[in-house]
Amino acid sequence: MTAYDLALQQLINGFSLGSMYALLALGFTLVYGILELINFSHFNVFMVGSFVAFYVLEGFGVVGQNTIMTGLPLVGVLLAALAVTMLVTGGIGVGIERLLLRPLRAVKGPAAMILTIGVSYVLFNIVILGAGADSKNFPNPLPPIVFTFENAVLRMREILIWVISLLLMGGLTYFVGYTKLGKAMRATAQDPEAARMMGIDVDRVIMMAFFLGSALAGAGGMIFGLYYNYTSFIIGFSAGLRAFTAAVLGGIGNVPGAMLGGLLIGLIEAYSGAFIATAWTDVIIFSLLVLVLVFRPNGLLGRMAPNKS
């Protein structure tokens, strides 16, 4: 493989990883935009999503990479797995908000953030205790069709990942930009107090932000499994940190920013892994995070919500 081929291949890989990070970053950005809270439980909501997708696919009889489906059954199984995963993780997100975070909303300081670290730990350990600490062979029912460009390969799974991500991100953009609840969400991000006085049900908006963010994280978890062919209790931490970096890079609170940031982080990961060394990928990404925070804290596209401190 020449460097050119490698670059092309990593472009494909980077876009797939990037879509996953983008979906995950959207959850950070939706919640941060409104509550100014770094939601650490998001890391493992993503991981749980990956496990839900795993069990649903296995429930349909898809095991490992050997069960190949085509046509309507394939579409049906994938759609069902995606829908169930997103509903379950969305529900977990709403539960965390409603039961644990809402009582703390009036509390100043780091209490809410520390609580989300705790929730993240609980989710993490529930999965270890329930599903075991071994990594799972993630089912993939896609037919092994491969397109080649030069020496770079484009498999069905990449196309699927791109289609899912595009649809979800398009849907979210439409929702935030053009629906009544979306407008309420943007208003709440600007000023919750004023939004409440204008008759917006702020509690409902916040719950919606958690639902959407967590549902997207669930989709991201399923994509992780499809991309890497495995899932494990441990995947939330580094993917979560990278996605958070993506949200900050794009401008936290900014929906298009999270998508752009996600894609950039995916590309950076793919290229630094191929051309520098995988062992240093995390160092590169975290250094980028520190640099962005120090020199351009509003990110590439700027913060959409004002600083409410």
Add this chain to the structure above:
Amino acid sequence: MYSATKQVLARPFANMQPQSRQALGLLVLAAALLLFPFYHANDADIASMANAAAYVTLALGLNIVVGFAGLLDLGYAAFFAIGVYFYGVLTAYQVMPEWSGYWGPLAAMGLVEKINQGGPDLVHFTLSFWLALPAAALVTAAFGVLFGAPTLRLRGDYLAIVTLGFGEIVPIVFRNADSVTNGAAGLNGVASPTLFGFDFGVDATPYYYVGLFLVALLIYVSIRLRDGRVGRAWMAIREDETAASTMGVDLVKYKLLAFAIGAGFAGMTGVYYVAILQTATPDMFNFNVSAMLLVMVVLGGMGSVWGVVLGAFLLQIMQSWLLPDLNWALHGIGAAVGNDWLQTVDMVKTTQLIFGLILVFMMLFRREGLIPATRKTPPLDMQQQAAQVQRGGFVGMEKIGHWELRSGNALEVKDVTVKFGGLTALNKINIVVPEGGVVAVIGPNGSGKSTLFNVITGLVRADGGSILFQGAELLGLAPHTILEKGVARTFQNIRLFPNLTVLENVLIGQHARLKTGPIGAVLQSPAGKAEEKRARQWAVDIIGLFGNRLTPRLGQTVLGLSYANRRRVEIARALASQPKILLLDEPTAGMNPNETLELAEQIKSLHELGLTILLIEHKLDVVTRLAQNVIVLDHGEKIAEGPADVVRQDEEVLRAYLGRAGRDHVAAMAAKAAEAAAAEGPGHA
């Protein structure tokens, strides 16, 4: 039952002073711990205790950063790792450069030795454990500054994520730098300490005593820092950064100091920890360690030294004793009832689940931790609560002396412009405050009054102009430097340090006038002790100016004070800094007429002592009573200036406050009043 038992047990100690009771308790605890290996000669348990000691010291270090200074550090394990690798690399057989004569002097000092493993002579580092403890503290403190520096400007939650990133980077670097660290396989054969020829070896007892010593040392250091000027500065930053900087706390310096000292604790612990294990891999320092330490601090109580010790100890005991014992019990029950699951269940695996649950439940139900850092003070009785209204100014003013008289202008604001985006908040404003004078700034809401204060005290940058205080330029200086020069202020929307007591709030006002640094605080130098005593007396005297309004409430947190009392504390805090000019931003806002009158007279008495005052005030009777000169701002422009009664009649001022119709109305009323007065004849004003 509990209270009855407590009463019986407490009876012999009932007549002791609380201090001596505490001292006795500590003594008993210390004796129990010192004798532990004798009455419980189980090497595994002593090893668990030695291990627990390491986590107690780590938690104490994290408590300095998170609990005292309020900087949420989620990558604290990185400093622990640096300490471990510092000692590990310099004693194990990892890095062995070729021997040359240059190593001779170091060999003479016992830091290296010449070895031969077949082939050329090599250098083997043999850093002494006892030397490594302080050296590692210094090295990790330097890393604390290095990692802290880029994060200083970040808001609290971003700080958390950046430190989390650093916490990930450090172990990765150790893993990848395998020529120095032996990579993922880890350090091997780290030397055990020796003392006067006695090798510690693998027996747990000597380590236990070293651990005990470290715990005692770091508890002492923590308490000394907490109870002095440094600790107060940290807590001020934790409570309100902006207020802390305007009260003279150098934010950069004190945040870095917290990072450095916290990191130093971790570095020292790292040396101790790796000396016990004699091996270390990069994976031992992942996020789980940082998170566990956070759980310890949260469980015990953020900012509470004894709480953190207890939290760390409890969690360690839970892991090494409680859960294994529980296993044993459950397995026994399982065998008895023939339940397979009970026979094989491993409770130790639930450790991290328990950590997560502790974080969640503590945050929901007991955020202050098991032993809260601030104790609740008993409520005042009715007599203490009854305010004796003070008329005629402050009481006990002889205690605070008077200000030296100077001539000329104290403050000169020249052509100062401040813009926020497209909005011009102040447009070429000129204000002069003469030495010893009282100048009031009035104007409708949004006219730029508070922005004027913010630009003078360095919280807002000016877009042009100059501000001279006693001839020296203030623009471009940091808020704490401006306070050091003698410019103190209060805030319109009171900015006290809510979880600190009245006394502590006022003591922080003196920060810039005191000198004791961290070393002085720890060593308890006579000069430092005398300074602290003077500072407390000065704070009590200042608080005493308000009669019995604040004095009975010295030990209460300001959170529970009435609105008017909080305003008084804020003024006391500013006065404690021995200002040369006092900037009061609506000091009587929210006070009833009696309180307003009381405070106005108190401000007047400060003026009579020679203090220069710049005042923002809405209540015109207060302004008339106090100010020699009144400046009126509107939409960022100075629209009038002069004595109060002149300004009150000014056309522009009336228009700004009342609008055109209002001005006409007032003019008509005035004309009517004048007519009536003329009709009644002279004598009525």
